[in-house]
Amino acid sequence: MTGNERTADETAIPVVEMRRPRWGDPGRVTELPAAAAALAGDATEDRGIAPESVTPGDSRVPAAVRADLEAVVGAEHVVGSDDARIQHTRGYSTPDLLRMRAGDAADAPDLVVHPADHDDVVRILQVCAAAKVAVVPFTGGTSVVGGLAPDRAGFAGVVSLDLRRLDRLVEIDEISRIATLQAGLRGSAAEALLRERGWTLGHFPQSYEGAGIGGYAATRSAGQSSAGYGRFDEMVEGLVLATPRGTVQVGTAPRSAAGPDLRQLILGSEGAFGVITGIRLRVHPTPKTRLFEGWRFASFADGATALRRLAQDGPLPTVIRLSDEVETAINLADPAQLGGESTGCLVVTGYEGEEREVLRRRDAASEVLVDAGGTALGADPGESWRTGRFAGPYLRDPLLDAGVLVETLETVTYWSKLHELRASVTAAITDTLTASGTPPLVMCHISHVYSSGASLYFTVVAPFGADPIAEWAAAKTAANDAIRAAGASITHHHAIGRDHRDAYHDEIGPLALEALRAVKATVDPDGVCNPGILL
Amino acid sequence: MTGNERTADETAIPVVEMRRPRWGDPGRVTELPAAAAALAGDATEDRGIAPESVTPGDSRVPAAVRADLEAVVGAEHVVGSDDARIQHTRGYSTPDLLRMRAGDAADAPDLVVHPADHDDVVRILQVCAAAKVAVVPFTGGTSVVGGLAPDRAGFAGVVSLDLRRLDRLVEIDEISRIATLQAGLRGSAAEALLRERGWTLGHFPQSYEGAGIGGYAATRSAGQSSAGYGRFDEMVEGLVLATPRGTVQVGTAPRSAAGPDLRQLILGSEGAFGVITGIRLRVHPTPKTRLFEGWRFASFADGATALRRLAQDGPLPTVIRLSDEVETAINLADPAQLGGESTGCLVVTGYEGEEREVLRRRDAASEVLVDAGGTALGADPGESWRTGRFAGPYLRDPLLDAGVLVETLETVTYWSKLHELRASVTAAITDTLTASGTPPLVMCHISHVYSSGASLYFTVVAPFGADPIAEWAAAKTAANDAIRAAGASITHHHAIGRDHRDAYHDEIGPLALEALRAVKATVDPDGVCNPGILL
Incomplete structure (x- = not known):
């Protein structure tokens, strides 16, 4: 799309402070490109309102609870200002933005609490459990599925538990290639810390500029380089979970036959079982070589078959994506550059790693793509996608x-x-x-x-x-x-x-749902952990 | 070790009926090789006793329960003979064998029940739950950790639920490369059925001749080709679990962000949450080419560093193993064939797949092994390991x-x-x-x-x-x-x-253990599912 000028290396993206209800770096001005402007037609009315003019209403948390929270983290780390509450309200789905633009801050938390460490988090959860105050974990606040808007009914208030003071790279085990990170680190901040020591997570979701490590884990994030580096849940070696009943620590080895994989029970739990405070993650040497390319396929079906062949028989690029005809046409300034009678479908391939290994993998994958009917378009469409990947x-x-x-x-x-x-x-x-x-x-x-x-x-x-x-x-x-x-x-x-709650319950069925609720009742007997989310 | 004559292709190993307390095909006579005979010294006393002479004592299950079970599966599928009970007693750990050799059949189940399908299993569980009869799932019976010997205290009896009538390859989705298998299939039988249609699971644990698909899943088995085909838990796309409270079906997509990965909660549950009756598994085209080789490293540490480099930066062979000096010396008829002043440590590498891809992967891996100090020994040590892999x-x-x-x-x-x-x-x-x-x-x-x-x-x-x-x-x-x-x-x-129960509870900690017990209490409120196993 746009933005080739700024994301030549996504690990160098600065940590930005987004300001709801707008996305991204507040200092960056984005003009609609021609294709997008055409969609907008003649509409010029400004439908946005300044977040300063949205007020969240009175804070409901009882004074005694606030005092208890202040005793845990210090008064300066318990914030009840309108601005802080608005900036912790809901996430970044389009309905979230539309509601905020309409002045609706009904889901605003009553207080924002900033713990310093894991023990603070456990104590906050215990204070809130005793007082029946709901707790929403917050790392980047970029949920697009309502993950930051718990059910308030039956609770004495809602606390946003902002983990961003937990922002340390604790340790790197360079032999085992495992980094121990605190959960409040933003993805971009984690990459910056790792890069200083020659490592990368390789996790680049489109929410990269805003999302936090804890959120990645709690929601099973998947980054654009998942083919090469895996999904976030595949990178996790271990987790520390704070619950109202204490600490759960999981992950003793890369893989094990010791019962159910408890990491996979906590990953995806979205705050319903407690708050992830620390994560041990696989890391990779910063890639020395990057090679991104574009390919044209006549149809989505042909492109999908090519991707399937790479996924099943290898080799997989680090990044692999296929756009359908409409997306291909919209995203290209000049769709004709793909050649052929119709636009066709764009495939982007990206390879990262040591130069020799990158070339070997690229050559083998290219053979498959050619054999599957692809036409090589060279580096331009690939680089264009790569450098604009967070602009959308x-x-x-x-x-x-x-x-x-x-x-x-x-x-x-x-x-x-x-x-x-x-x-x-x-x-x-x-x-x-x-x-x-x-x-x-x-x-x-x-x-x-x-x-x-x-x-x-x-x-x-x-x-x-x-x-x-x-x-x-x-x-x-x-x-x-x-x-x-x-x-x-x-x-x-x-x-x-x-x-997605109703659809999710349909997907897993009533008995599995009951089992998950039993897990929640064990670690969160008062039900204060992100109520109404997931379960 | 021995046996080069019979396992040229492990997918062609016949399904054998083991007879406790001895391992493997009863028709096969194994002589101790010279190295092993030397360990035995002069001892010639026969310490074994014939299983026919071991009697399990009276069957304790009440007649009314037996009648209910017969109503579910038919009288001919409820067996209380001494022989059937002995053949379902414990597993194949050395203490298991020693106890049986000593005539101790205290852990024998009271009855062996053979369901025809998933619905039978649910009904059996319900009959047993109502009567407080413990249920042990049985597919291959090869546990080496006491997985078939539940705690009897407080139960009206123990039923071995033998799944071996659930032996169908239900379906293959050739596009998605997923086979749906019933859980009672032995590993070798599953391979035989898949091979007829050009597919393989690629799962070859040393228990391959005896173990069943359901057991693989319930215990998170790992096969000798795990570097290439993954652990068994990585192959699982979906599972059907029968519980006393009904059916849980998990796995709607390869990967998902829909909450915890429930497959990973059932995998490794060892019968404590119910009985796995059906499994959807990733399959691979039968490999056209196989190439096994041996390498010598001066020390275990050097060999381990080489394996680590392959695991971290690739490419991984299909099979990769490193024996220490003692194992290397014991396993080689002629340790001097490794050359060098000391025996050194043997690394076996195996590659399977399409010829071109195999050669490409082998060449790249060989470069790493040479760079890490390995000396190529050619095909003999690799083939010798491969053909003898189930003989140990x-x-x-x-x-x-x-x-x-x-x-x-x-x-x-x-x-x-x-x-x-x-x-x-x-x-x-x-x-x-x-x-x-x-x-x-x-x-x-x-x-x-x-x-x-x-x-x-x-x-x-x-x-x-x-x-x-x-x-x-x-x-x-x-x-x-x-x-x-x-x-x-x-x-x-x-x-x-x-x-391993006590060590496991130490490993996961008290709160996680409580959460797993809450899951069990949900699906198995009477606690009849393999009691004392895992939890």
Whole structure:
């Protein structure tokens, strides 16, 4: 998209302080590119309001509880200002932004508490459990599924537990290639600390500029380089979880046959079992060589087959993605550069590592891509994608300003079901938004592949109707229904939060849900840990 | 070791009916090779007794319960004969064999029940839950950690739930490369069914001739080709679990961000949460090319560094293992073939797949091995290991006959702790057995590698003293203590069963244990599912 000028090396991206309800570095001005501006049509009305003008209402946490929290962390680390509360309200889904733009801060926490370490977190949880105050863990605050907006009913208040003082790289075991990190580190800050010592996590989700390490773990994040470095849940060697009943520490070895893998019970628990405070993660030497390229395939199906072959028989690039015809056309300044009669579908491949190994892997993968019908486009489309990879989310705010709704959703399924799923989700979204008088453009890409299947990521762009929140809610429900009807998972990497809860319960079934609730009741008997999220 | 004549292709190994207390194909006669015979010294006394002469005592299950079970599966599938009960008693640890040889059948189940399908299993569990009868799932019966010997106290009897009628390859999704298998299939039978259609699981643990698919899943088995095909828990796409409260079905997609990974909660649950009846597993095309080779390293440390480099920077062979000096010397008919002044340490590498890819991977791995100080020994040591890979366990019975105790144990840790762990476990075993007057030979190998660490597998050989069961128990306790003191996991692939239970509870801590017990209480409120195993 845009932004080639700034992200030549994503590990060098500065840690930014986002300001709700806008995404990213507040100092950065994003103009709509021509293709996006065309979508906006003639709308010029400014639909945003300044967050300063949104007020969260009175703080409800009892004074005695506040005093107890202050006794734990110090008075200066318990903040009840309107600004702090607004900046911890909800996440970054488009409905979240629309609500904030409409002045609705109903989900604002009552207090923001900043612990210094793990023991503080345990004590805060105990104070809140005793007082029936709900606790929302906060590292980057970039949830797009309502993960920061717990159910308040029955609670004496809501505390946002902001972990950002837990920001240390504690240790690197260079022999085993494991870094111990505190959970409040932002992804970009973690990379900066690791890079000083020659290491990288290789985890670059599109939320990279804002999201935190603890959030990655709690939501099973997947980064754009997942083919090479794995999903975040695959990088985790160990976790420390603070609960109202004390500490759970999991991960004694890379793999083990010692019972269920408890790391995989805590990963994805989204604050419902407590607060992840520390993480041991696999690290990799900073890559010496990077090579990104573009390929053209005649159709999405042809491209998907090529990706499947790489995922099943190798070798896998570090980054591999396939855009459908619509996304390919929208994202290219000049779609004709792909050649052919129709636009076709763009595949981006990226390889990182030692030069020799990169070239060996690239040559072998290229053979497969050629054999699968791909046409090499050279480095330009690959580099263009790489350097602009975090620019996409910056477009949403000006589009919303211009009366254009843009939102994403994603799912994952097996290769044999992929095309049917894509068709049914696309139809569900298109039909619903068309019926409400706001016909959308629906784009789709694959950006995470496995031997048995792949993710599908949809980007939806539609003009505002009378009530964009309701219009999107209807489309999203239809998409969820289509996903569940196809037997696919309700989320590949956005997680459950509050927005996917019903679909999630359908996905796992009543007995498994009951088992997870029993786990929660064990570690959080008062139910104060992010209530209504996940469970 | 021995057996080059029969295992040229392990997927062609016939399904055998083992007869406790001896391992493997009853029709196969194994002579002790010279090296092993030397260990036996002059002992010639036959310490074995015929299983026919072991009687399990009266069956305790109430007649009404038996009638209910017969109503579920048919009278012919509820068996209370002495022979059937003995053949479902305990597993294949050396203490298990010694107890059986001593005529001790105290752990025999009261009845053996053979369900036809998943629904039968649910109904059996419900009958047993209502009657407070303990249920032990049985697929291959090869546990070496007491996984088939539940605590009887407080139960009206013990039923062995033998799943071997659930022996179908249900379906292969060839696009997604997923096979749906019933849990009672033996590993060798599953391979035979898959091979007819051009596929393989690639899972070849040393228990391959006896173990079943359900057992692999319940215990997180790891096969000798784990570097190439992954551990069994990594192959699992989905699971069906029968519990006294109904069915849990997990796995909707390759990977997902939909909450905790419930597959990883059921994998390793060892029957404590119910009975795994169906499994969806990743499959691979039958490899067209196989290439096995041997390498010599001057020391275990040098060899381990080479393996670490392959695990961290690639490429990984399909099979990679490193024997220490003692194991290398014992396993070679002619240790001098390794050259050098001392025996050195043997590394075996194996590559499977398409010819071109195999050669590419072998060349790249060989470069690393040479650079790490390895000397290529050619195909002979590799092929010798490959063709004899399942012969080792056949040696144990004649050794026991000759008064020589042989047993194995294993653990897993991070690379940075590996050598200290190996030294402390070796010392713990050696010191304990020496103190009891039965000084052992302790061998060690690495056979499973990860980017962050590796397994250590110990084989212990010692002369019988006055009470070999007690002598080994003391050594095993000392080894467990050393493993836990080093912070390593109590098991890499043998699982917990009853034998590792205390160490396991120490490993995961009290709160995690409580959470797992809450899961069990949800799906198995009467506690009849393999009681005392794992939890």
